[in-house]
Amino acid sequence: MPSGLGSRARELSLPYYEDALPAHDIFHAKRVHDVALQLADQHPDSVDREVLAAAAWFHDIGRPLERVGEIDDHDEWAASEATALLQTEDVATDRLAAVRHSLRAHSIRANSPEPVTIEAKLLFDADKLDAAGAVGLVRLACIVGERSGRTGEQYAIIDDASTLGGDHPELPDIDLIREWTRERLDSLYTEPGRHLGESRWGFMQTFFDQFAHETDAGTGN
Known part of the structure; x- marks a missing residue:
């Protein structure tokens, strides 16, 4: 792909936040992105920063649709939508899977899956810290x-x-x-x-x- 995964995810995510309310807008996504990478710098384990960055930009793209009742679960919707977008960007299959898992596991909802990768855990934490x-x-x-x-x-x-x-x-x-x-x-x-x-x-x-x-x-x- 012509640019890094994180940078391309930012570009692809921007239109989805146009109708977002302040608590879940593009500025929230940017803060989550920045804090997630800050936490990654402090974590002893190896982190795929591009996967983490991409997941941060995509994590709330479904919020505007969930708010008006067009979708039921913005986590699952974002995971599917981001996967579809990135499949056209020549992203490796393992990275696609990693982004998808991070998006599915980023919420505190009872029905959300447990984050198991370090990238998913860092995204979860950065989102909650906001x-x-x-x-x-x-x-x-x-x-x-x-x-x-x-x-x-x-x-x-x-x-x-x-x-x-x-x-x-x-x-x-x-x-x-x-x-x-x-x-x-x-x-x-x-x-x-x-x-x-x-x-x-x-x-x-x-x-x-x-x-x-x-x-x-x-x-x-």
Whole structure:
């Protein structure tokens, strides 16, 4: 192929992100790409960086279609779509299989297969790390907003609804963000990923403390 697998995957993936919402757009894919390669640099095992880069660019190309209900599983769809695209690019069969596995195994969903290759584990970790730290806070807030107000669902609750009095069982979004992040950080596979995750979690803890301070009615702030 005329250019590296990772570079070509970037070019091929760009049109798929045109209708993406902010939490899963091309900038998310780029951050996942960059962090995945950063983790690869710190990992003791040999990593096929081109496979990892390609999988990072492709990993969320199905999100826009999943969002509008045209597909059910963006992982499986991306794996099939990326394979079809790369088969026309003279990519070796073993690399095609490696990219496909990484895409199928990158989600935290219960029905997702376990990542078994180092490239799949690094992609998984990099994707989950984009839900931690300063960027993670913004991304998860975007996701809360995306899901807010859908048919049969309630609008976003930033603060604790119980402070209004009466029966308000809704969990405030800040608690959801804390739970979502911790769930992802607890699922990481690699030591470099866990190390970066705990650093980002430390920042989030400071944020959560400040959030609680600002929303405490007794502080007067």
